Amino acid sequence: MISYFCCRNTLRPLKQDTASFLHQTFARTFYNRSLEVEHLTTRLKAPPQFTVLLGPPSSGKTALARHVATQTRLNNTPKFHPLIIDLREVNTSEKGSFLNAFIDDGLRTAVRDTFWGFMSNVAEVAALGVSANLRDSHPSPQKAATVFRELGSRLKPFSLSHHGERPPVLIIDEANAFKQIDDEATGAFLSFAVRITKQESKMHVIFTSSDSFFENWLKKRINPTHFNTLVVGDLPREEAYKYLLHLVETHPYLSSQNKNRLKSVNFDVPFRITGGRMFFIKQYVEQVHMSGYFEDPMDFEPTLTSCATLEDDFRGKAKTYKTKEALRVCQLLLNSNGYISFAGLTAVW
Incomplete structure (x- = not known):
């Protein structure tokens, strides 16, 4: 069940x-x-x-x-x-x-x-x-x-x-x-x-x-x-909003200006960026603290990282292993059961 x-x-x-x-x-x-x-x-x-x-x-x-x-x-x-x-x-x-x-x-x-x-x-x-x-x-x-x-x-x-x-x-x-x-x-x-x-x-x-x-x-x-x-899944909208307010209220270094901005913003903006994932909501608040308020999902660091990875994979850009990555791939090969998943390889970078 x-x-x-x-x-x-x-x-x-x-x-x-x-x-x-x-x-x-x-x-x-x-x-x-x-x-x-x-x-x-x-x-x-x-x-x-x-x-x-x-x-x-x-x-x-x-x-x-x-x-x-x-x-x-x-x-x-x-x-x-x-x-x-x-x-x-x-x-x-x-x-x-x-x-x-x-x-x-x-x-x-x-x-x-x-x-x-x-x-x-x-x-x-x-x-x-x-x-x-x-x-x-x-x-x-x-x-x-x-x-x-x-x-x-x-x-x-x-x-x-x-x-x-x-x-x-x-x-x-x-x-x-x-x-x-x-x-x-x-x-x-x-x-x-x-x-x-x-x-x-x-x-x-x-x-x-x-x-x-x-x-x-x-x-x-x-x-x-x-x-x-x-x-256990992602937060529905109402609970995600409560969690955002909780993070804003308890953040030890967030400026008053950013706190007020995040409290008053239309929550559709951060919800569209984070998708209700608590980990991403926390990252969003932290990025606002470090870099200032933003509304464009493409300015969100996890989104940028994912897009860069997808773009490189789609274009088939060659990737050169450095010593650390080469050793990691060797370890994956030794520990594998005959194959290595694509996710396992991309996690090396």
Whole structure:
């Protein structure tokens, strides 16, 4: 099932069996809106589920998941017990990188939240294995399965009496990096994610991804009935306007003249330039601060950069690799599965 938190700039017919939440989303520096927070909070208070948060880059998926999972009560005790693994920090070309990152982040989290204290036992299993053939430096599927089985055995089935309304939540940020990780632990982890949510009801699992094809990749490895997808999109016009005013009011260096100008301007102008993307709205305000007010979309730096790239590609201008770019392309070739996407190559420049 797919639920839409937000839409792009206009309303679109929703797919069958979808729910619509046409309110704003969240930036990395969290900008709170109650509906999305309430929806995800309610979801995390329910029996464990496997959730995939999809959305374009810089649409606020990570900030939303982290904010909800790290909420505190009035007495400053946590509502949930989050364990966050950021795959941006994982070396996708290194064998065993995911399992090592999982254990390291678990141990660090245990310092802040004693709920995860058993991660030291999980780390011992990872270091020693259960037999000599599991003590190799690169994790085999059997060793990875043993580690995740140990973790699962330390968790209790969800109930208010066991977790005191504070269930554990595992967040895998930028989960689309699994596609590049050459790590046999990935398959064992995906099986664990299904078992710990769907079958044993012990822990919530949330994947965030800005890769529109990640869901298809995941469906080839997991029965799609075992996870739910929530889509976090761009802001509708009204919420984008509120976010612009929030940025203007809280900007520490924006001049009074520019503040007044942005507050009084017809919002159709910045909305046409930014398209409701929070990341772009923030860039727009910052560019006004640095260079002064403008209305022409072609003066917007992200637009100029995109147009220059498209123009060079269309004209077929030759591009010469410098040392840094050449090394990066070599690394892409070594890490590829037989091909390199066009987007991957253009990102080198």
